[in-house]
Amino acid sequence: MSLVDGPSCEVVLSGAIAKRLQQEIISDQEKLNHSPLLVGFLSNGDPAARMYADWTAKTCANNGFQFQLREVDREELEDRLVEANRDENVDGIIVYYPVFGNRQDQYLQQIVDVSKDVEGLSHTYIFNLYQNIRFLDGEKLQKSVLPCTPLAVIKVLEYLQIYNSILPYGNRLFGHTVTVINRSEVVGRPLAALLANDGATVYSVDITDVQIFSRGEGIRKRRHEVTEAEDMTLESCLPLSDVVISGVPGESFKVPTRHIKSGACCINFSSEKNFPPDIKEKASIYVPAIGKVTIVILLRNLLVSAMHFNPHPKGY
Amino acid sequence: MSLVDGPSCEVVLSGAIAKRLQQEIISDQEKLNHSPLLVGFLSNGDPAARMYADWTAKTCANNGFQFQLREVDREELEDRLVEANRDENVDGIIVYYPVFGNRQDQYLQQIVDVSKDVEGLSHTYIFNLYQNIRFLDGEKLQKSVLPCTPLAVIKVLEYLQIYNSILPYGNRLFGHTVTVINRSEVVGRPLAALLANDGATVYSVDITDVQIFSRGEGIRKRRHEVTEAEDMTLESCLPLSDVVISGVPGESFKVPTRHIKSGACCINFSSEKNFPPDIKEKASIYVPAIGKVTIVILLRNLLVSAMHFNPHPKGY
Numbered sequence: 343m344s345l346v347d348g349p350s351c352e353v354v355l356s357g358a359i360a361k362r363l364q365q366e367i368i369s370d371q372e373k374l375n376h377s378p379l380l381v382g383f384l385s386n387g388d389p390a391a392r393m394y395a396d397w398t399a400k401t402c403a404n405n406g407f408q409f410q411l412r413e414v415d416r417e418e419l420e421d422r423l424v425e426a427n428r429d430e431n432v433d434g435i436i437v438y439y440p441v442f443g444n445r446q447d448q449y450l451q452q453i454v455d456v457s458k459d460v461e462g463l464s465h466t467y468i469f470n471l472y473q474n475i476r477f478l479d480g481e482k483l484q485k486s487v488l489p490c491t492p493l494a495v496i497k498v499l500e501y502l503q504i505y506n507s508i509l510p511y512g513n514r515l516f517g518h519t520v521t522v523i524n525r526s527e528v529v530g531r532p533l534a535a536l537l538a539n540d541g542a543t544v545y546s547v548d549i550t551d552v553q554i555f556s557r558g559e560g561i562r563k564r565r566h567e568v569t570e571a572e573d574m575t576l577e578s579c580l581p582l583s584d585v586v587i588s589g590v591p592g593e594s595f596k597v598p599t600r601h602i603k604s605g606a607c608c609i610n611f612s613s614e615k616n617f618p619p620d621i622k623e624k625a626s627i628y629v630p631a632i633g634k635v636t637i638v639i640l641l642r643n644l645l646v647s648a649m650h651f652n653p654h655p656k657g658y
Numbered sequence: 659m660s661l662v663d664g665p666s667c668e669v670v671l672s673g674a675i676a677k678r679l680q681q682e683i684i685s686d687q688e689k690l691n692h693s694p695l696l697v698g699f700l701s702n703g704d705p706a707a708r709m710y711a712d713w714t715a716k717t718c719a720n721n722g723f724q725f726q727l728r729e730v731d732r733e734e735l736e737d738r739l740v741e742a743n744r745d746e747n748v749d750g751i752i753v754y755y756p757v758f759g760n761r762q763d764q765y766l767q768q769i770v771d772v773s774k775d776v777e778g779l780s781h782t783y784i785f786n787l788y789q790n791i792r793f794l795d796g797e798k799l800q801k802s803v804l805p806c807t808p809l810a811v812i813k814v815l816e817y818l819q820i821y822n823s824i825l826p827y828g829n830r831l832f833g834h835t836v837t838v839i840n841r842s843e844v845v846g847r848p849l850a851a852l853l854a855n856d857g858a859t860v861y862s863v864d865i866t867d868v869q870i871f872s873r874g875e876g877i878r879k880r881r882h883e884v885t886e887a888e889d890m891t892l893e894s895c896l897p898l899s900d901v902v903i904s905g906v907p908g909e910s911f912k913v914p915t916r917h918i919k920s921g922a923c924c925i926n927f928s929s930e931k932n933f934p935p936d937i938k939e940k941a942s943i944y945v946p947a948i949g950k951v952t953i954v955i956l957l958r959n960l961l962v963s964a965m966h967f968n969p970h971p972k973g974y
Binding site for chain 2: 350351352354501502503506507508509510513516517518541543559560561562584603604605606607623624626627
């Protein structure tokens with residue numbers, strides 16, 4: 343036995359993936375006769391939210407989009423959102439959550455008009471996501487907006503050719519087994535649903551249990567269904583999975599490398615490093631972060647909304 | 659539970675795959691200043707061999723290659739091969755086996771000169787295949803010729819995007835588990851070796867046992883190694899495999915669909931149908947035959963040899 347080549351893992355950085363998506367956006371942008379305006383509302387002192395806002399501003403500037411950051415007291419936010427909904431110069435609205443950090447935030451999400459909801463948090467969009475309804479219209483011209491981070495993960499998987507374009511659109515993950523660690527309403531659960539709707543068998547793992555999201559044997563069902571995997575744990579899901587996606591906040595959590603299938607594709611969407619360094623000894627592909635892709639997806643959602651809902655604002 | 663869309667299996671016919679490879683050949687062919695001559699030797703009354711010869715003739719004609727079929731008594735074959743080796747107008751030689759149907763056929767395979775061996779049966783080529791040596795020269799200009807049917811399967815897997823071009827050349831099957839049913843010296847064993855050399859874990863199944871061909875955890879080894887899988891059977895390999903490749907001669911053998919992993923990619927290289935019709939209820943991709951690809955590979959091998967060994971034959 344000779345160890346000649348060292349680890350054979352391909353580390354793919356989100357910058358490269360973002361770049362290709364940016365090119366797609368630029369070509370779409372040329373079809374629109376104005377530079378879309380994104381308005382961001384910041385109502386908390388969270389430094390992470392401010393960083394995300396600064397990053398949004400920078401990416402907008404670099405890609406020919408307009409961005410305005412509006413810092414408002416959280417008690418005023420509702421009225422200011424209604425105002426922005428009515429302003430035809432505003433193409434998209436983003437709110438930096440948490441605002442109240444409780445159920446009131448879900449109420450605020452529904453204030454943003456569907457036509458300007460570039461985060462895909464409106465009930466219409468969320469309903470379509472879980473129901474596997476991909477378009478807003480019967481003619482299938484207008485795509486239903488998907489939340490940025492889950493869609494970013496999908497775009498990463500497309501870039502990595504885990505999505506197989508030989509298969510028909512909507513079934514391109516058929517044959518893949520994916521573990522998603524995190525089942526938050528914002529990322530983990532919608533992501534598991536999206537992957538299962540595209541044909542994968544998904545183990546959705548959180549601290550309390552494991553659920554299976556799947557369209558059944560031969561992906562015969564129109565949309566995914568969820569079953570409890572009573573006797574499964576993270577450790578028993580990992581050896582079965584050719585894709586492992588983790589987004590656990592906090593420094594202490596690490597995916598146990600020894601349980602990962604040799605040659606798995608591993609993607610981290612947490613701001614912390616969920617995979618330990620020895621992941622490179624085991625994985626075929628490792629994506630350490632996806633932040634740059636997420637922000638490009640935000641711009642893509644903005645463009646998609648502007649093209650459909652606001653192609654010729656009167657203010658111009 | 660609603661069954662809306664019916665089976666979601668994509669049936670891919672070898673004609674479509676062959677067509678794309680043909681286009682690659684045509685563009686290579688333009689670099690050569692003569693039309694390569696393939697000589698086929700037929701020394702048996704086997705109707706399958708004659709059919710293959712007729713098919714070769716037709717494909718050569720359609721693609722601008724020259725083909726001559728020489729029917730010779732098997733006792734004369736050795737001398738006629740030596741003659742063809744010396745004839746600079748001959749770019750490639752194919753012998754329709756079986757001739758004697760015993761060890762003497764292996765002797766005849768070594769008579770064909772390496773420079774004209776378009777079937778990749780010379781010891782040099784076979785050695786390179788098992789040793790994972792991909793070029794004949796240090797500068798990596800001249801590819802080592804691979805036997806037609808195993809290479810055809812590889813080209814099918816590339817077409818199906820099972821080979822992931824995000825990964826470096828030589829590691830593009832890393833993460834895949836493949837079952838190959840048939841371990842003949844002509845197809846099954848070299849195929850298992852090629853797949854494992856490209857990073858796959860391969861269960862090589864024949865009637866007597868199961869062997870694992872693999873470059874080890876993290877594909878650290880330079881070439882595959884073979885271990886006996888003492889307690890494994892076809893039935894226990896199938897649920898672990900995302901690709902199942904079968905080439906068992908005879909009508910009676912059928913791969914047991916119920917053991918195949920949902921969403922597996924299934925490829926048949928037998929002239930019989932090794933997969934039963936219900937495979938379409940289970941597989942994501944099913945390739946029922948690869949014959950048309952094999953014959954294009956033969957022409958590709960002919961072209962590769964002609965370009966390297968005989969670019970300017972004096973007879974022209």
